[in-house]
Amino acid sequence: MAVPEKPVLYSYFRSSCSWRVRIALALKKIDYDTFPVHLIKDGGQQFSEEFQTLNPMSQVPALKIDGVTLTQSLAIIEYLEETRPTPVRLLPQDPKKRASVRMISDLIASGIQPLQNIAVLKKVGQETQLTWAQSVIGSGFRALEQVLQSTAGKYCVGNEISMADLCLVPQVANAERFKVDLSPYPIINRINKTLLTMEAFQVSHPSRQPDTPPELRA
């Protein structure tokens, strides 16, 4: 009988969406292989015919697992949650708390990140892209900080880690890369710092990936 293959994650070291899934895999102690997809080299390896077959949106991450290829980071995380509920749950049991977790995740994954991803910044053009990115992240973080005033405990929603936290940390890294001043967002800052002390957030960090360039390696 064949041994089931290890899952394969198509990932770019610096992709915040890929990082969300890397954290989930680490928290759930799922061993996997990385297939690096460089978003800039070769005109962007996400546009290769092979990769477009895996994900017609030409985006990372994609995850080969259980005989299928999954795309869209939150859909992947919810699948991992449903099929591998232990050792750490990424969504609470209570429907209202689950709604808060999904709301915060969607605020980031629909309301901020897509507006500053590589494709949109290309459309916006080199001259304007920094101010554009700072603007969309700033608007989003202003709203998120207000939301967290009601929902946050130690983490984004109460005192249990959730999918929302997996979205927060990579988005803060994006904010830092675009030189967004984080001092107006003390709750975001605090939660981000707390999470970064956790092993799952460290092993999955952009500075520690198979495809991290030598000059950026931790």
Add this chain to the structure above:
Amino acid sequence: MQAGKPVLYSYFRSSCSWRVRIALALKKIDYDTFPVHLIKDGGQQFSEEFQTLNPMSQVPALKIDGVTLTQSLAIIEYLEETRPTPVRLLPQDPKKRASVRMISDLIASGIQPLQNIAVLKKVGQETQLTWAQSVIGSGFRALEQVLQSTAGKYCVGNEISMADLCLVPQVANAERFKVDLSPYPIINRINKTLLTMEAFQVSHPSRQPDTPPELRA
């Protein structure tokens, strides 16, 4: 004690609001509409009262069960978990659920936010039509390819799902931006099928309390 009816903060033409209106109709949940005009008064979504409900200044928001929910897909998943009958919006099988969420996210993160009212304002009047057509075109090209693997009568097999609730409003956006839909026969077919259903009709932008008279069905 009579609990109040749910209240949906909605704009007739908001595709995100329409997704939730369809879900409420399919699940036969009676509700009141509080219209939020996204253009009048500088955009009513920016009022202090509404920002308290949703700091993102976006519709929809849903007051239900003593809480206010935002983000259309989070709202729909909440309705699914608390009101599973009479119609389920997600299949039971985890791989099919992943397909439903993947298609929903493709639309709700990969297309709609790139052509919403706030982004088009940033892009500016001169460029906004071509911008919208471009992001919808890219997204629909990908979606059509995805549907080749997943679709049956609906987006995922033969059961209606959250993915279908995202598809129809996005097609309406495409039509509003004069995107040619002939390259997308599967999207077209599924959209037409869904529009014959009552839940997609009662929730239609042309039939809302805040639909302007000249656009009313």
